[in-house]
Amino acid sequence: MNTEQARQDLSERGVTLLKGAVPPLLIDALREAVAANRAAGRPKSRQVLYTHGKAPADRPPLTALMDQWLSPFLYEGPGSTRAVADALRPQAAALLGEPGVLFQDLLLIKREGHKAFPWHQDFGYWPVDRPMGVVLWVPLQPSDGASGALRFAAGSHRLGPRPVVDLHDGNPQQVGADLAFDPDAWPSFAPTYEAGDVVAFTPTTFHASPAMRRPGERAAWSCIFLSPRARWSHANAPNHPLCKIVADGAPVTELPHA
Amino acid sequence: MNRIQMYASSTHLKHGLHRAIAVAHALTSPVEPGESVAWWSMLDADEQERGRLHALPLDALAQIYGRDGARAVLDAGRVAVGLPALDHEAVQTAFKVAIISGKAHRAHMGRDVYGSSNKGLWDLVCGDFGRAVADRYGLTLGDDPVPQHESAPSDTALDALRTLTAFNTSPHGDGHDACVEWLASRLLALGFRVEALGHDRGRPLVVAHREARGLDGHVVMYGHYDVTPFGREQKWTHPPRELTVAEGRLFARGVADNKGPLACRLAALAALESTPALTWLLQGEEETGSAVAHALLPDVMRDLRPTLWLDETGYHDHEDGTLRLLGRTVGRHDTSLPPDPALTDLLRALRGLASRWGVAARHECRGLNKNVVEGGCPFNHALPEDARYLAVGVNDSGARIHGLNESLPGWTFPLHTAELDVIFRWAGRTAGGAS
Numbered sequence: 099m100n101t102e103q104a105r106q107d108l109s110e111r112g113v114t115l116l117k118g119a120v121p122p123l124l125i126d127a128l129r130e131a132v133a134a135n136r137a138a139g140r141p142k143s144r145q146v147l148y149t150h151g152k153a154p155a156d157r158p159p160l161t162a163l164m165d166q167w168l169s170p171f172l173y174e175g176p177g178s179t180r181a182v183a184d185a186l187r188p189q190a191a192a193l194l195g196e197p198g199v200l201f202q203d204l205l206l207i208k209r210e211g212h213k214a215f216p217w218h219q220d221f222g223y224w225p226v227d228r229p230m231g232v233v234l235w236v237p238l239q240p241s242d243g244a245s246g247a248l249r250f251a252a253g254s255h256r257l258g259p260r261p262v263v264d265l266h267d268g269n270p271q272q273v274g275a276d277l278a279f280d281p282d283a284w285p286s287f288a289p290t291y292e293a294g295d296v297v298a299f300t301p302t303t304f305h306a307s308p309a310m311r312r313p314g315e316r317a318a319w320s321c322i323f324l325s326p327r328a329r330w331s332h333a334n335a336p337n338h339p340l341c342k343i344v345a346d347g348a349p350v351t352e353l354p355h356a
Numbered sequence: 357m358n359r360i361q362m363y364a365s366s367t368h369l370k371h372g373l374h375r376a377i378a379v380a381h382a383l384t385s386p387v388e389p390g391e392s393v394a395w396w397s398m399l400d401a402d403e404q405e406r407g408r409l410h411a412l413p414l415d416a417l418a419q420i421y422g423r424d425g426a427r428a429v430l431d432a433g434r435v436a437v438g439l440p441a442l443d444h445e446a447v448q449t450a451f452k453v454a455i456i457s458g459k460a461h462r463a464h465m466g467r468d469v470y471g472s473s474n475k476g477l478w479d480l481v482c483g484d485f486g487r488a489v490a491d492r493y494g495l496t497l498g499d500d501p502v503p504q505h506e507s508a509p510s511d512t513a514l515d516a517l518r519t520l521t522a523f524n525t526s527p528h529g530d531g532h533d534a535c536v537e538w539l540a541s542r543l544l545a546l547g548f549r550v551e552a553l554g555h556d557r558g559r560p561l562v563v564a565h566r567e568a569r570g571l572d573g574h575v576v577m578y579g580h581y582d583v584t585p586f587g588r589e590q591k592w593t594h595p596p597r598e599l600t601v602a603e604g605r606l607f608a609r610g611v612a613d614n615k616g617p618l619a620c621r622l623a624a625l626a627a628l629e630s631t632p633a634l635t636w637l638l639q640g641e642e643e644t645g646s647a648v649a650h651a652l653l654p655d656v657m658r659d660l661r662p663t664l665w666l667d668e669t670g671y672h673d674h675e676d677g678t679l680r681l682l683g684r685t686v687g688r689h690d691t692s693l694p695p696d697p698a699l700t701d702l703l704r705a706l707r708g709l710a711s712r713w714g715v716a717a718r719h720e721c722r723g724l725n726k727n728v729v730e731g732g733c734p735f736n737h738a739l740p741e742d743a744r745y746l747a748v749g750v751n752d753s754g755a756r757i758h759g760l761n762e763s764l765p766g767w768t769f770p771l772h773t774a775e776l777d778v779i780f781r782w783a784g785r786t787a788g789g790a791s
Contacts, residue, residue, distance in 0.1 A: 217725075242691065243689075243690070243691060243692075244688070244689030244690065244691055249725075251725070267645075276587055276588065276591070276759050276760050277758060277759065278756050278758065278759025278760060279758070279759070280612075280613075280753070280755060280756065280757035280758065280759070281725035281726065282671050282724050282725045282726065282751070282753075282757075283671070283674075283752075283753035283754070283755065283757070284753065285720070286720065286722055286725055288722065306725075311689040311690065312689060
């Protein structure tokens, strides 16, 4: 698929698949980052992000859903994903139509028994004022529904921003909020991925990840580039850790190394 | 297919000529995921809308029947049901006679000539084909077109839905037990043997079974009687706790998920005389984690070997009504494999049926997306490998499940009743081993 087609796909369906877009060398680098962070015992994210309130007491940690290192591009040395993120800047810029601001990235491990991620949009978890950006999700092994690979409700980005959900049960975090999202109202896009494929989607495209039902584990990496026209907005995700760091209302900028 | 079988008037002739080519197209076009299939797409652009509505005049139909593409479709359809190809020269001659006789009738009131000439065309195109299709799929597949604005739920279905939506089966509601009691009474009246399991664990799982009535095979249906919370009731356009019928749609909490499909199927079973053996699994915790169903359904389903597993509902595109046919063979780890030849045959018949309502059909090789929620759908997760799975039903993509103003289209109810008839007859034929 050429860039223009991919952009059009992203605009019309909110998601596009770029087959083999990440070369094997970079996939190897990401696998090495996983191994390095595991060997170094780097702390994983412990809790689902409740951007609009406190986590209910009965909720298990995020590790019931997956293992996650948050923003490893900020790490120094082994385990850092910055080089790979930098290598993907041109592709992100081509999809956005402008140079993107690297906002955050995630190394994601799903092991056998890890539960499903319900349908959600990503935008509501970000302290950003507008859903202008692109998420790139890259499997590090062949992945399908049985191994919890992402699936999408194609075209659902046209709903615009909807309430942010509790990733443990799929219900809105804000009491009484109307999610009004029916995954079967949209065509399903659930590719079978090879290592090195990139699925790119907008911040408001609903997506989900089934439970991991294969033995062993599978890894993926995702990174988010924002439009430079976006601004930090604490109100959009008041509990996001970045709200303690970034100035509300300021244009989004890249963060320095940790 | 009584109209293709039985000639009665010039209107029936025109309907029959439309239905013959529509059914032939449906039964012979490839079943591949993704692409919408509509028989009228084979027509010229200026003919398509009238074709969709079964409203082409006889002279236009004569032209279409004279084209190579249409002839190939008609012949392939006949071969698919075990008939020889048409004598197309004879068909064209019959068209000419019918058209000339029609003009004579209008000019001179020539009754006899007109009637016998139409009958000749009818016999050539519709007679044996209609009978063969009816023998194979039942009468409903080739029957007259149904204008969508005239298609509405039966009083029986509306009464059932009105009752069901009045039970408060939201997570903290008090209507679950009464709803189960009412469902059990309805199912008993329909001849089902009914058990309610798991009272001690949560909201009961209703397991209902009925022996076959005139057809071989076994169909297992799934559904649920609980609903999501009512939300901000003051923001609903129509009250969420009672059924409202407005502008062709049915409004209430849970009407689309899943009480409308449930009511439609209850009413259909009351109307359909012949069915295969039926098992109906109805749970009450779909919206709250399905604990009872997760615990019990694997055991309940383990020994079942039905001809078909039928999910709680299915979808239409709300923009143009296109029917989504979610059909698959279940693979390892609940993956979706292409439908087998028998299920492919059913998908073809169902898209032919959809054309009666003037809607296209699109196959998607997957289950309902509800499967991807915390814990997943207990029905889908307990499906055995190699299961034949189908999701088809009354919902559309404008239903706003779980949201404000949840609603269903009314026109899909008669279609789904007809779908069940086709499904049941297909199950009978498939299980009976007929070709």
